[in-house]
Amino acid sequence: MGIEALTYRQLTTYVAVAEHLSFTKAAADLHTAQSAVSVTVRDIEKRLGVGLLDRDTRNVALTPAGARFQALARSILDAQASAARDFDSFLAGDTGELIISALPSVSAVTLPPIVSEFLDENRGVQIQLRDRIASDVIADLLSGEADLGITSIGGIPSEVQIRELVSNPLVAVLPPNHALTKLDRVTWRQLAAEPLVTIRHGGVQPLLDRAFTLIDAHVTSYVEASSIQSIAGLVSAGLGVSVLPSQAVPMLEFSGVETRGLTEPTVFQKLCLARLATRHLSPVAMRFIDRLEQAMLASGVSPATGNQNESSEGGPEETM
Known part of the structure; x- marks a missing residue:
């Protein structure tokens, strides 16, 4: 078995030894026993089929293969740490992509200031706005081409989950x-x-x-x-x-x-926020929904709570 079979713990252990050139210091850095560090390094050398360290009772030195492997192991650990940071940012809603299909008046008037403020505060996020008529907003959701839709209530299929936003x-x-x-x-x-x-x-x-x-x-x-x-x-x-x-x-x-x-x-016309009921939303989508509802509250409009279905119609209402 080669490098691909080595674990994160093994790579971390070897890099600590290679950087300190000391089993004792590496063990202290890793909060483990020196004997465990020695066993791990020997196991790595056995798996790779090459000596990585020249060592005697007083000194530790890298072999040519050991120096090359140190650089490789460090690059793997750095890449793994970077990927973990990227994923943590994604989970926090700090990065990611969001596609919103919305009615033309919503895309042109309602959303731009909200999107602008959201992007100013979340530099790692990309948002694409799609200008759509009502039927195309729903079609984009059903096809998976959009994460969120803003459309008028009425004629919403059961696969789409909606939340009322505002009445105009x-x-x-x-x-x-x-x-x-x-x-x-x-x-x-x-x-x-x-x-x-x-x-x-x-x-x-x-x-x-x-x-x-x-x-x-x-x-x-x-x-x-x-x-x-x-x-x-x-x-x-x-x-x-x-x-x-x-x-x-x-x-x-x-x-x-x-x-x-x-x-x-x-x-x-009752506008609603729409999403595909069976699709998990990304963290950035959930974060944007929060910002959208905050903007509605700040403008004096109280978004409806909870999910609604087609039974909430946007039909005529006679003033009394």
């Missing part, structure tokens, strides 16, 4: 100088009479469908968009009106569109 009211997005901009608030029935610009497979669409069903109204004209930015551009050009969560409003500033509160009913 939906607002009407209107072209500049549109007749509805003269009002302080807009009703869903008033919107139903206008062409509606939407992301048909986005997280807001189910809320729109339920709201219009609730008031027994039917939108006769849809204009499909691919992103919040394209919604802003289409609405600004006068091609229709739209509905977005209030947190997306900062993303519309470039376009000159106007927003108004929506009533009769007031509808909220």
